[in-house]
Amino acid sequence: MNKARQLYELQEVDLEIEAKREALAGVESRLGDSEALAEARALLASEQERLAELEKIQRLGEWEVEDMRSKTAVLEKKLYGGSVRNPKELVSLQEQVEHLKKAGRGQEDKVLDIMTEVETVQNRVAAKRKELQRMEEDWRQEQSNLSREQAELRASLASLEQKREELVARIDGVSLELYHDLRRRGQGRAVAKVEQGMCQGCRLVLSMNELQQARMGQALVQCSSCQRILYLS
């Protein structure tokens, strides 16, 4: 068999192995926990915390409103019940009722403001929860795709490595050494195809003599410019 052809086939397999290994590393780097998900979960948790805090403030505020109302009712009963007749005392009671009612209205306004804020945060929490669910679904789907890709890449790498071993077994040691040496120096490409009389590794136009030797394929012929082994298909 043509030696250059064997080395060319080996190079094709080696390049494919490299590409699959790179793809596998890429897939594996994306398997596992997602930073974006962790961030979204933390954000939701802090919004929920804020909501719980606001709801507590709202309950306390409502309780205070109730308290003021019952205190006002007690004073009004005293004021209009007829049990107090002293005018001074009545005026004082009247003032206390007015004061409590005013404070009560202020407190109600505060509660209303808090309720508006609670609603805003509730909406935000609901939106964030929905967004998180969507992200988790996407993530699970992505992870399952990645696992499948990983298995496929591993399987094709195993078969490529098997193929490589078979190819290497048929190539002599000197040629293999030259191949590896040239691959190290030539950006992974030790063998260049010859097309239209040109070395496809460096675009040099080859001499008739070089072309003829390469065509015969008995011995390895290297390009005089880029040193790559010339292969005529």
Ligand SMILES: [Zn+2]
């Ligand atoms: Zn060349």
